[in-house]
Amino acid sequence: MPIEINNVSYIYAEGTPFESVALKNINWNIDEGSMWVILGKTGSGKTTLIQTLNGLLIPKTGEIIIDGLSTKNQKTDIKKIREKIGMVFQYPESQFFLPTVLEELMFAPKNFNKNISPNKLYSILNLIGLNKNFLNRNPFALSGGEMRRVAIASVLSYDPKYIIFDEPTVGLDYDGRKKIWKIIDELKKLGKTIIIITHWLDELIPFKPNILHIHNHEISYIGTFDNFILLGEDELRKKNIVFSEKLKLYYCSLKNNIKLEKLFQY
Template identity: 50%
Template sequence: MSIKVKNLTYTYSKNTPFEKIALNNINLEIKSGELWLFVGHTGSGKSTLINTFNGLLIPQQGEVYIDEESTKSKEIKIKDIRRKVGIIFQYPETQFFLPTIKEEILYAPKNFNVNIDKKEISFYMQLLSLPYEYLERSPFNLSGGEMRKVAIISVLSYKPEYIIFDEPTVGLDYSTRESVFNTIKQLNKMGKTIILSTHWISEFLELKPNVLMLKDSKEAFIGSFDEFITLDYNILEDSGIILDEKLDLYRKTIIHKKENIKNKILNI
């Protein structure tokens, strides 16, 4: 069970004066149960890469495999891919169109022929800190943060195997942002595969996620969190990564440990 990306290249407005390479020869494997952070400047290719994972974009060159099935294959149904790969987009609440929260949550499971019972709905409502009685309310009468939470539940409701968050906390206040981050952490601890495009790196320090850093549509780094955080400051800043005090302290701690180990080896 994994998402595999092989030699993926994608170009917008190909063969026109507005041609722009969004992804350039990307190679990556995301295994079941892992947590990944996709980081880099706006426009570096993060959202384009995410959109190839559930067939919103089909690779022009290279392949994307979802559980060994290529999204380019004419033998698969894109709907089956989208059932496996759920994406919470930036401002997902703008896609609401049904009169009640309950109907919004149940729409995707019905579309994908997935059964969900009251107990599961109650669990997701509790997970996102929303009262169960909200189900009969209109989603359009909620606060911005509450609407975002409902949008997340509407994706969780059809039980995708891979859950992607594309800048999920854009426009949210501090309290709601923390609630969303805590939900993501809990989902990963439950064994869910999580892919997160974000600028908020320090929130996930305790989970030590894998990191993909993109720059100018190319892989600037792929590896462990500790390897990522100890990259040269200039490399990080050149890709739009600014370490806060918490991350910088952790970085210095890791580097100090490595130096101590190196010195011990030299003294043997």
């Protein structure tokens, strides 16, 4: 079953002098196994939207339904929804609070009453490109790229169907970004539903995800990656998209029906 976002609006501090609209009339269906990127300038409502998906925020108008479970229904066990949706935050150190990588990886399965075998643990480490020697290390003593990968592993440990990445490559060098995208590619091949918030659209050319663009707290575009790029440089700049040289090359290849996929692979 898909994720359904039906006519969702969200207002912070409603009814006070500090009232602020974050989302307006959002309608969006996310099919299992699909890949989406959420775009929009800072403050447009992207983070608020993903926080409604796992019940961190409950919209007063509209409804979020995850595999038939409504976040708004008071009879819904919100823990069952959070077990389905994994979130990798922008700064992974904000997710860590235990002294070893092993304890970090075991925390979520224990919280969700799930058993994780040593073989499963090692397969997750292999997927993120780390060996078992990392299990006894302090997560706060790792490099930025290693911390990011351990954060992903801590989410994979309880095997959620849907995984949300908030700016997954921010602050990383080219090699670090490449490793993160390879992990995401593997998860896509495994059939995970993936949702990414980012400002850097050119990094997603190899995946061609579906696009959800938010402007002034409303959806301004929903559709395919290629059709979004074909809106052209002027229109994308209005949507606060950095039209890099890489995007220009890809745009030209689409306009002239030239296949350049190999140039955009990691």
